[in-house]
Amino acid sequence: MRSLRRLLLxxxxxxxxxxFAGWAALHGSLPQLDGSFDLVGLEAPxxxxxxxxxxxxxxxxxxxxxxxxxxxxxxxxRFFQMDLQRRSAAGELSELFGSRALAHxxxxxxxxxxxxxxxxxxxxxxxxxxxxxxxxxxxxxxxxALAVSPFEYLLLRQPPxxxxxxxxxxxxxxxxxxxxDENADSDAERGYLRSVLPAxxxxxxxxxxxxxxxxxxxxxxxSPSPPAAEVYDLRSIAEAVGDPDPVAPEYQPEMAVGSNNWxxxxxxxxxxxxxxxxxxxxxxxxxxxxYRARFKVANVRGRNLDVTxxxxxxxxxxxxxxxxxxxxxxxxxxxxxxxxVILESHPEDDxxxxxxxxxxxxxIHRETIRVKGxxxxxxxxxxxRWGPVIGRDRQGRLQSVRWLAAMPDATxxxxxxxxxxxxxxxxxxxxxxxxxxxxxxxxxxxxxNIGWTIIGKIPRREGGFDPLLPASWARPGTGWxxxxxxxxxxxxxxxxxxxxxxxxxxxxxxxxxxxxGDGGYGLGARSRQIRNGLAPLQKxxxxxxxxxxxxxxxxxxxxxxxxxxxxxxxPGARQTAQRRLAASVLADNExxxxxxxxxxxxxxxxxxxxxxxxxxxxxxxxxxxxxDYRPRLSRRFxxxxxxxxxxxxxxxxxxxxxxxxxxxxxxxxxxxDRLDPDxxxxxxxxxxxxxxxxxxxxxxxxxxxxxxxxxPHAAAGDTFMPRVQSANFGASERFAVAPGREAEGYFHMPGxxxxxxxxxxYRAGFRAWSNGEPLPFLPGEPAHTLQLLPVSPxxxxxxxxx
Numbered sequence: 001m002r003s004l005r006r007l008l009l010x011x012x013x014x015x016x017x018x019x020f021a022g023w024a025a026l027h028g029s030l031p032q033l034d035g036s037f038d039l040v041g042l043e044a045p046x047x048x049x050x051x052x053x054x055x056x057x058x059x060x061x062x063x064x065x066x067x068x069x070x071x072x073x074x075x076x077x078r079f080f081q082m083d084l085q086r087r088s089a090a091g092e093l094s095e096l097f098g099s100r101a102l103a104h105x106x107x108x109x110x111x112x113x114x115x116x117x118x119x120x121x122x123x124x125x126x127x128x129x130x131x132x133x134x135x136x137x138x139x140x141x142x143x144x145a146l147a148v149s150p151f152e153y154l155l156l157r158q159p160p161x162x163x164x165x166x167x168x169x170x171x172x173x174x175x176x177x178x179x180x181d182e183n184a185d186s187d188a189e190r191g192y193l194r195s196v197l198p199a200x201x202x203x204x205x206x207x208x209x210x211x212x213x214x215x216x217x218x219x220x221x222x223s224p225s226p227p228a229a230e231v232y233d234l235r236s237i238a239e240a241v242g243d244p245d246p247v248a249p250e251y252q253p254e255m256a257v258g259s260n261n262w263x264x265x266x267x268x269x270x271x272x273x274x275x276x277x278x279x280x281x282x283x284x285x286x287x288x289x290x291y292r293a294r295f296k297v298a299n300v301r302g303r304n305l306d307v308t309x310x311x312x313x314x315x316x317x318x319x320x321x322x323x324x325x326x327x328x329x330x331x332x333x334x335x336x337x338x339x340x341v342i343l344e345s346h347p348e349d350d351x352x353x354x355x356x357x358x359x360x361x362x363x364i365h366r367e368t369i370r371v372k373g374x375x376x377x378x379x380x381x382x383x384x385r386w387g388p389v390i391g392r393d394r395q396g397r398l399q400s401v402r403w404l405a406a407m408p409d410a411t412x413x414x415x416x417x418x419x420x421x422x423x424x425x426x427x428x429x430x431x432x433x434x435x436x437x438x439x440x441x442x443x444x445x446x447x448x449n450i451g452w453t454i455i456g457k458i459p460r461r462e463g464g465f466d467p468l469l470p471a472s473w474a475r476p477g478t479g480w481x482x483x484x485x486x487x488x489x490x491x492x493x494x495x496x497x498x499x500x501x502x503x504x505x506x507x508x509x510x511x512x513x514x515x516x517g518d519g520g521y522g523l524g525a526r527s528r529q530i531r532n533g534l535a536p537l538q539k540x541x542x543x544x545x546x547x548x549x550x551x552x553x554x555x556x557x558x559x560x561x562x563x564x565x566x567x568x569x570x571p572g573a574r575q576t577a578q579r580r581l582a583a584s585v586l587a588d589n590e591x592x593x594x595x596x597x598x599x600x601x602x603x604x605x606x607x608x609x610x611x612x613x614x615x616x617x618x619x620x621x622x623x624x625x626x627x628d629y630r631p632r633l634s635r636r637f638x639x640x641x642x643x644x645x646x647x648x649x650x651x652x653x654x655x656x657x658x659x660x661x662x663x664x665x666x667x668x669x670x671x672x673d674r675l676d677p678d679x680x681x682x683x684x685x686x687x688x689x690x691x692x693x694x695x696x697x698x699x700x701x702x703x704x705x706x707x708x709x710x711x712p713h714a715a716a717g718d719t720f721m722p723r724v725q726s727a728n729f730g731a732s733e734r735f736a737v738a739p740g741r742e743a744e745g746y747f748h749m750p751g752x753x754x755x756x757x758x759x760x761x762y763r764a765g766f767r768a769w770s771n772g773e774p775l776p777f778l779p780g781e782p783a784h785t786l787q788l789l790p791v792s793p794x795x796x797x798x799x800x801x802x
Contacts, residue, residue: 037787039141046060047788054753058295071135071139073142074311074313074314075138077291077753077756077761078754079139079755080160082171084096088177089170091108091369094371095371098371111405120169136167169413171313171315176405177405179257179332179437180519181337186519189631198231205633207639209222210642212528214528216501216507217512218509223640226647235655237620243620245627255281256635259332261277261331262277262501263443268538276738285694285696286699286708287753288749290310292749293309294308307322307324308778326422326424326444327443329441332437332439333439333519334519341387341402341473355474360385364380365383367379386479424449428441437456438458442500444738446738450498452491454516458516463478465478505527526719530548533548546736551721553721554720565586567661573665586599595690598682610663615633617654645660686716690714692715692728710763751763
C-alpha cells in the first residue's frame with residue numbers, strides 16, 4: 001500500500017515537475033522590460049520606454065546606437081520570426097524543419113540569395129555597413145541576454161544561429177520573394193497560351209485593362225471583345241474532339257499580395273496639412289509581420305529625429321510611418337521585375353548557349369542543403385549570364401530567369417533616408433536611389449503636399465522584345481541594360497483632384513506604363529472604390545480614412561447580383577424552391593461582405609463558379625496539348641468574362657449547355673445547392689465561411705495551438721473592396737496620420753509586439769484590429785523603462801549632443 005502511494009505520488013509529481021520546468025524555461029526567454037543592461041558598443045545610453053501595448057520609444061545618441069538598440073529589442077521579442085525570414089530567402093528552412101521544407105529550399109537556392117546578400121553588403125557605403133554591423137551586434141546581444149533560447153528552439157530541439165550582417169539583407173530579399181513572381185511563371189503561361197491559341201483569343205484572355213480601372217494618370221482601358229466565330233469557334237472544336245477533363249476545378253479568387261494607400265492634399269483636410277492612410281496586405285501570421293516603434297535621436301544631421309511607424313524585424317529600418325514633416329507608405333506595384341529568357345543551346349551541347357558574344361558555357365554551382373534528421377541534399381544550379389536555369393519549356397528549350405532581386409545593385413538600405421525627408425519633393429527625389437522591392441510610394445507632408453512615384457530600382461529593357469513573353473536575349477542589344485535614371489521615374493505631385501490612391505492595379509498609362517511593365521496588375525475594383533470614396537471628402541479627418549479602410553461594400557459584385565435576379569425573372573425560367581430562396585436572399589439592395597450576409601455569400605459563389613468554369617473551358621486546347629497545364633490567366637480575366645456574359649457568343653459556350661442563360665442558371669442553382677446542403681431554406685452566411693485564423697508557424701503542434709494562435713473569428717471584408725480579408729490574409733497594419741499631427745492618428749495591427757506567448761504583449765491590439773477600433777498612432781505613457789548602457793566611457797561631448 002505504501003509502495004502504491006509512492007507510485008501515485010510519483011505519477012503526480014513527475015508531470016507537475018515537467019510542467020513547472022517547462023514553465024520556468026518559457027519564462028526564461030521573456031525579454032527584459034525594466035532596469036538596465038550593459039550593451040557593448042554603445043556610444044551613449046539608450047532609453048527604451050514601452051507603453052501598455054509594448055510599443056517602444058527609443059531615445060538614442062546616434063543612428064548606430066539606435067540600430068544597436070532596435071536590434072536588441074527585435075532579438076528579444078522576434079528572433080524566431082527574423083530567423084525564418086533569412087532562412088526562407090536563403091533556402092535554409094530544412095535545417096530547422098527537415099524534409100518538409102526541402103521543396104521550398106530547392107526553389108530558393110536556384111537564386112543563391114545568400115551569395116547576393118554578401119555582394120550587396122560589399123557594395124554598401126561604409127556608414128551603411130557600420131549601421132548593419134551595429135544592428136547585428138545588438139541582435140546577438142539581445143539573444144545572448146535571454147536566460148533561455150526562444151521557446152521555438154526548445155520545441156524544435158535546435159540552437160538558434162547567430163546573426164550576421166548579410167542576414168538583414170536576406171530579410172529584405174525575402175520580401176522580394178513574397179511580393180514578386182521570382183521565376184516569371186506568368187511569362188511562361190502567357191508564352192504557352194500564345195503558342196496554342198489564335199492571337200485574338202490570346203489578347204481576349206489577357207486584357208490590358210477593364211472598365212474597373214482607376215489609374216492616377218490616363219484613361220481606363222476596357223477589355224477587347226471576344227474573337228468572332230470565324231476566328232475561333234471553340235464550341236465546334238469541343239464538339240469535335242471532346243474535353244478530356246470536363247469538370248472545372250474549384251476556383252477561389254487569388255489574394256494578391258498588395259495593399260491600399262492614399263493621401264489627401266491639405267486643401268481637403270480639416271487641418272490644412274497632408275494626410276496619409278496605409279494598410280499593407282500580406283499573409284497574416286503570429287507574430288505580426290511588423291514591429292512598431294518610435295525613434296528619437298537628438299541633433300542628427302542638423303535636426304532632432306522623431307519618427308514613428310513600423311519596423312521589419314531583421315532590419316534596423318523604419319518601413320512606413322511619419323517623421324513630423326513627411327508620412328509615407330507603400331503598396332505592391334505589380335510592375336514587371338522578372339523576365340523569362342529562352343536559351344538558344346548549342347546544337348551539339350546544351351551546356352552551351354548563344355549570347356551576343358557567341359556561345360558561352362553554363363556555369364555550374366553545387367548548393368548543399370542541410371536537412372534536419374536526414375542526409376544533406378545537393379542541388380546543382382546551372383547559371384547563364386542572365387540568371388539560373390529553371391527548366392525547359394514545352395518545346396524542350398532551356399530557360400533562365402532574370403530577376404531584379406538577384407542583381408546586387410538593386411538593393412541597399414537607403415530607405416533610411418525616408419526618415420529624414422522634409423517634404424514630398426525630397427521624398428520623391430530620394431526614392432529612385434532606394435533599393436528595395438519595387439512599390440507604389442505615396443507621401444504627404446505637413447505643408448499639404450502629396451505625391452506618388454515608384455520606389456526601388458527599374459530595369460532598362462532594350463531590343464524590342466515583349467517582356468510579357470519568354471524571349472531570347474542572344475541578339476546584340478536585347479535584354480536589360482542596367483537601371484533607368486532618377487529623372488526617368490514617373491511621378492505625380494499635387495494632382496488637381498487633391499487626392500492620390502493606389503491599390504495594386506495599374507497606376508499610369510502609355511510610356512510610363514511601358515517603363516514599369518505589367519507584372520500582374522490586379523482588377524481595378526478596389527482602387528475605383530477607394531478613389532470614389534475619397535472624392536466627396538473636403539474637410540477630412542483620420543476617422544474618415546478609417547471608414548474607407550473598413551468599407552466592405554461589394555460594389556464590384558453588385559452587377560453579378562443584378563445578373564442573378566434578371567436570370568431568375570426571365571420568362572420561362574423554371575421556378576423551384578431553391579430559386580425562390582435565391583430571389584428572396586438577393587432582393588436586398590445593398591450588398592456587403594458582412595459576416596451575417598447570405599446574399600454576399602451567394603453572389604460570390606455564383607460569380608466564382610462562372611469564372612472557374614469559363615476559364616476552364618476557354619483553355620481547352622491548352623489543356624489538351626498539355627494535361628498537366630492548370631490555367632491561372634490574368635487577374636483581369638474578369639473583363640473577358642463579363643464581355644461573354646454581356647455578348648453571349650454561342651461559339652465560346654461550353655457544349656454541355658444549350659445557351660448562355662442555361663450555363664448561368666446552372667451555376668446559380670449549383671451555388672444555392674452548395675450553400676444550402678440540408679435544403680432547410682437557410683443559406684450559409686459570409687461569416688460561416690470567412691473565419692480568420694492567424695496562426696503561429698508551430699501552432700499545429702497538438703495542444704499548443706490554443707496558446708500560440710490568435711483566436712479565430714468571423715470577419716467582414718473580402719478581395720474586391722477596401723477591407724481586404726480572408727482566412728489568413730489581409731491588413732498587416734492599418735493606420736492614418738497627418739505629419740506633424742501624429743497624436744491625432746490611429747494604428748491597428750493583427751497581433752501584439754511580442755512573439756512570446758507568455759508576454760502581456762503577445763495579443764495586445766488584436767481585438768482592436770479585428771473590430772476596427774482605433775488605437776493611438778503614437779506610443780502612450782510608459783509602463784516599462786529599460787536603460788541600455790554603454791560599457792565603454794561616454795564621449796566627451798555627450799552633454800553638447802543632448
